[in-house]
Amino acid sequence: MINLIRSLGRWGLGTFERQGRAHLFLFNMLLGIPGLFLRFSLVVQQLFSVGVLSILIILISGLFVGMVLGLQGYNTLVDFGAEESLGVLVSLSLVRELGPVVSALLFAGRAGSALTAEIGLMKSTEQLSGMEMMAVDPIRRIIAPRFLAGIIAMPLLAAIFSAVGILGGFLVGHGLLGVDDGAFWSQMQAKTDLYDDILNGVIKSVVFGFVVTWIALFEGHDATPTSEGVGRATTRTVVHSAFAILGLDFVLTALMFGDE
Amino acid sequence: MPLVKIRDLHFYRGNRAIFDGVNIDIERGKVTAIMGPSGTGKTTLLKLIGGQLRPHQGTIEVDGQDVHKLSHSQLYELRKRMGMLFQSGALLTDLNVYDNVAFPLREHTDLPESLIRDLVLMKLQSVGLRNARNMSPNELSGGMARRVALARAVALEPMMIMYDEPFTGQDPISMGTLVNLIHRMNDAMGLTSIVVSHDVAETAEIADNIYLLSDGKIIEQGTTLQLKHSSSQWVQQFMQGLPDGPVPFHYGGRDYADDLLNPEENA
């Protein structure tokens, strides 16, 4: 019994300590961001590996999610004779929810895990330590550019996801099921609001980009510097990111759309 | 005045004292070796000197400055004048040899690219790897990687350089090359060198002074000649590489015969 309490206490302390380190790490990253505007090429490089390299998976997933939405939405709407509203259903689902959430989950799996592995490997091969001894702060030189790139890339990827998804919904709705294309687009335009829907979706994905990239970089930086440790850190990045995304999505949705 | 002055150094990992009251003086312009068995804390000592770790008690002064009282930016200024050679070389794997050596120059100076090129080629020439400049770090052998790391460490013309086990895992030829290089760098550039190692023969060849470290304490210090003729059994065992002596071959624990006769206790 005593042992149980003791190990519970140790677990609690360990968790708090880790939280402390994670927040200190975030603070240092944020301090490093202003300097990046003088050397923006560092960020551009990372935008490529974090963003551009994730585009393919985003395109393919977005298309299929949109197509499935088209099919499922049509089946429900047609019972009420409201199949013309398919465009609204597809676009609102994507822009408000699925675009930010699913693309963030994919981003965590594709870019987040890669970031953790990269930073963890740099740590275990003493590259980060070596940089410190060359009087180059790895947080500013290596970590901060990746952080900023993640925050910039995430909303762009979510926008691509939603756009392709709407296209997928249209292909199925109009091409396969014969929904009128004029009604599809005009109802969508009329019912999708720039601020309430699109901007809120963008805010969500900025938050997700921030959190996922933070988790990924921290896990890499905090990894036990062995191959096993880096492997475990990579797994943790994906799992923790998924929890964070889904949990935050609920909170943000409640804040944004709760009073409608 | 010594370049590095360590006084009453205490450092713990958990409950284990890695350093338990250590005093070391590193003299300017000399090669000082710090030797001891694996796991005694040699790498830890270099990280303490470089300000990457903080002692629990005691002080470390480098060139008159207390390393652990400096601000972040003062510490980084000081580090520009200290080079460190990691055991693995710690080359940046996404850059080639040339860019690795150019890295500290590009980070810390505003020199034009043409001048950086001259400097990089000069440093690579001095370690004999000018023609390997387009290779990537994972194409290099261990010895070559350490030589590139050495070229990078001296790129900013530091006042001192710390070598972490430079000879470990090297074939005899690259071992000889490295011994030679460390010696030459020290004399030609007026450097102060700290070599941390357990390769006795090679280290003794270049060291002016030697400190022997064991169980958190300095157990012997002096010139190479003094140590070779030390009367301490421990020093003799270490310097001659004898398998058994004051440091037993067997890890402490149960008696062998007892272990064989009572297998059921081995749960």
Ligand SMILES: Nc1ncnc2c1ncn2[C@@H]1O[C@H](COP(=O)(O)OP(=O)(O)O)[C@@H](O)[C@H]1O
């Ligand atoms: N990050 C760490 N966390 C806990 N213990 C460590 C860490 N780094 C080193 N140690 C322990 O400190 C001791 C000294 O390590 P080190 O300085 O690497 O020894 P050496 O370089 O002399 O072989 C070792 O027993 C090692 O297990």
Ligand SMILES: [Mg+2]
């Ligand atoms: Mg070591």
